[in-house]
Amino acid sequence: MSETNEAGAATGHEVLVTTPSFGQHASEPWEVFEAAGVRARTASAAHPLTERQLIEEAEGVKALVVGLDPVTAAVLHAAPGLTVVAKHGVGTDNIDLAAAAAQGVRVVNAPGSNTTAVADMTMALLLAAVRRIVPAHASVTAGRWDRFFGPELAGRTLGIVGFGRIGQAVARRARGFDMDLIAYDPHLPAAVFAEQGVPAVTLDELIAAADVITLHLPMPSGGPLLGRAELAAMKPGSCVINTARGGLVDEDALAELLHSGHLAAAGIDVFATEPPAGNPLLTAPNAVLTPHCAAFTQQANAAMGSTVAADVVRVLRGEEPVHAVV
Structure with missing residues (x-):
């Protein structure tokens, strides 16, 4: 009692x-x-x-x-x-x-x-992926002096999928890097996008226009939001960042497109199965992988x-x- x-x-x-x-x-x-x-x-x-x-x-x-x-x-x-x-x-x-x-x-x-923590990690993964920070570090510690080229963020289009608290916090940070912003969120009214000064677009429009796609939605029913067709429709040389849910992305397709060079980089904090033993992303080029610690x-x-x-x-x-x- x-x-x-x-x-x-x-x-x-x-x-x-x-x-x-x-x-x-x-x-x-x-x-x-x-x-x-x-x-x-x-x-x-x-x-x-x-x-x-x-x-x-x-x-x-x-x-x-x-x-x-x-x-x-x-x-x-x-x-x-x-x-x-x-x-x-x-x-x-x-x-x-x-x-x-x-x-x-x-x-x-x-x-x-965890809004601030995840938004910070999103930008950290983006910078590490596109500027190839991890292989650059490995080169120096191995006694080499390899140089790695990557794109600047200024003028690039960031497509934010999921425009709630975290998506909006990412938008504020990305503005500091002079990125152009677009967003997709089927659950929010148009007024939210207008208040934040970010154009609302459809998912197909976002996929076609974005140089970087960052995910901030819960897991949908019916399979990945970015399946093989959606990933293949992204711009050549673009980047995927996922700090939301592993199942949002077709990991096999993402790995294949990184290997082929169609996608330039990825920053992944979450996986469909964790820990991701045997996951094809473990051997994919230009993938920065972290152990579901964005909120840590x-x-x-x-x-x-x-x-x-x-x-x-x-x-x-x-x-x-x-x-x-x-």
Whole structure:
């Protein structure tokens, strides 16, 4: 039986944290739970847990804080005492929202907490890819002095696919490099593009016009947004940056087009399967690859964890969460 302390926090409730990045570089998220009298424990299995592992580890908990773990209908049904699922991040495509709503389980996330970090990483990947920073570094450390040519960003067209918080933050940074901007987002009204001074275009128009395409949308149903045909339709010598979801891009086709030289470079932080063992991008030329770490800054880690922890506590208290998805 849980109790309620003088501050109104429900004590004695247990939270399972499955993602190792929660509070990894910040104590504040853990302190939110401690101050509320909530017991938080980490999963024993490695992240991301499988459906079966999550069912086994979630027994008896009132709340889940997850990363990429599949919170399916089966997981939800196996945890009848579950009250809230918190996504340590923004995208909730790994959570069955309909099943959660049907079971009366609240789902919360942390919108905006990683915007700056991901926008910074997007520009870092772009610069590293087109200016070939990684092979240049390897050349110097190997005792050589190879010179690598690449394009300037000024005057190049950046096509932003997904124009929410992160897409808009990327646009602000790209303006500092004197890039021309266009954007596609089927979920936003025209007024948003007008307010930001960025022309709204169709996806086909963006693919045809962009020198660089950067992705900032959740995973769509029905396959990659940039499939083989879309990638082949990009300008010769153009570049793809993906800090959103691995499944947004046909990775086999992207690797082939990098090998053929049709695409000049790619900066990839996310993969359809992680870690990407055997992925053709691992051997593709001019591909800068990072381990899904775009949101990994100390500031984002503190903000993201504290945001979801505070909403978990609110739900456990019977209050309305601030960042409710369901």
